[in-house]
Structures are given as structure tokens and as C-alpha cells.
Amino acid sequence: MRKLETKTIVVASHNAGKIAEIAELIGPLGFSAKSAAELSFDVPEETGTTFEENAAIKALASAQKSGLPALADDSGIAVDALDGAPGVYTADWAETEDGSRDFMMAMEKVEKALAEKGATTPEARTARFVCVLCLAWPDGHTETFRGEVEGNLVWPPRGEKGHGYDPVFQPKGHDRTFGEMDPSEKAEGGPADGGALSHRARAFKLFTETGLAL
Ligand SMILES: O=c1nc[nH]c2c1ncn2[C@H]1C[C@H](O)[C@@H](COP(=O)(O)OP(=O)(O)OP(=O)(O)O)O1
């Protein structure tokens, strides 16, 4: 596994909520990071059919453009009763006609699909958040790390603290949604979570444990 030889990287994302979480996770590692959004890089087209493919597309685009190692995060929510949807298309479900994003609308779509399946009990409403991190170098080398967190979907949405689908996701073993948790709690969880709760924090744990970031 290739190690990072520089302490300056690009965070290959245009999502402010994610960028803030990634900044908190890499802060203690002593990296200086600029996001693709700050650098005004184009939003690459996510043409892959897996989180891994899309993470690589985004990381490679930023690495090639900047000449620096770049870290992308491709993530989404997979609902069991919907055969894993919206999955890699999680952001697409939030897209409005004018090209902006409306997560209330997206959460309503998921809820409608669950209602059509008659999924009313917590056991029928299980889902997981998935995060695949891809670190890419300008020469095309990539390393990937996957994190997942199990939980179930609640309705109505609860909490204003998160972003995206956080208000409807209640992680297993917790009685609050991600939307009701402070960012540090979403990242670290409680005593039973081993220091990493969210899909993003779990993928980051692998990233640091492999020694890549040392
Ligand atoms: O912790 C999370 N809490 C709530 N929602 C989340 C989370 N993590 C991912 N999500 C949702 C938001 C987005 O609709 C989709 C990811 O789509 P994805 O393409 O990976 O990200 P994005 O387009 O928002 O930003 P970018 O590609 O520039 O990194 O999953």
C-alpha cells in the first residue's frame, strides 16, 4: 500500500457538509487540505455504477488537475426494502428540475417507496450508509477504503444538525438520528462504537490504520 509522502492534499468534493466532516477527520492528522470546490475545479460526471468507481473518478480528476494527492468520498444510503436503492444514486434522488438539490423531497421519495412496500416496522426499514474514500495520486495510483453504518429509517425527519439524509437515519444502538447529533458525536458515536460511528468516520479509520496517513 502506497504511503502519503505529502501533507498537502486536495479534498475532491463539492459537498459542503461532507467537506466539513472530512476537515474535522483529517485535522488531527496534520494535513493541510483544500477542497475541489474552493479550487473551483469542475464537478466531474459520476458515470460509475459503484461507489468505488465514482470515488476513483472524482479523486483522479482532482489529482490530475492539482498535481497533488486527492481524496474523494463517494457515499450514499442503501435501503434493504428497496433492494439497495437509492445507493450510488442517492444524490440523484435529490436533484430538482433546475439542477439544485432538495433533500426533503428526496427523503419523501424514499418514504413513499417504503410506504408502497408496506414497510412500517423498524425491522422492515433497515438501511445502511456507505462511504468509499479514494485517495488518488497524479500518476494514477489509487487506494480505497470502505466504511458502513447500519441503522433504520425514521419518519418524520428529526434534527437540524446534519446534512443530506441525516434527519431520517437512526444508527443501530442509538435513539437519535444523525440529524440530532453534533458532528463530533456522528463521527465518534458512543462507547459501543469503537471511536467511529458514521460511515465516513469508519472509512477514515481504515485510512489512518493502514499507516497511509502517518
Ligand atoms: O453523512 C451523510 N449524511 C447525510 N447524507 C449523506 C451522507 N453521506 C452521503 N450522503 C448523501 C448526500 C448525497 O446526496 C449522497 C452522496 O452523493 P455523492 O456523489 O457521494 O456526494 P455529493 O455529490 O454530494 O458531493 P461530491 O460528489 O462532490 O463529493 O449521499
Ligand SMILES: [Mg+2]
Ligand atoms: Mg457527487
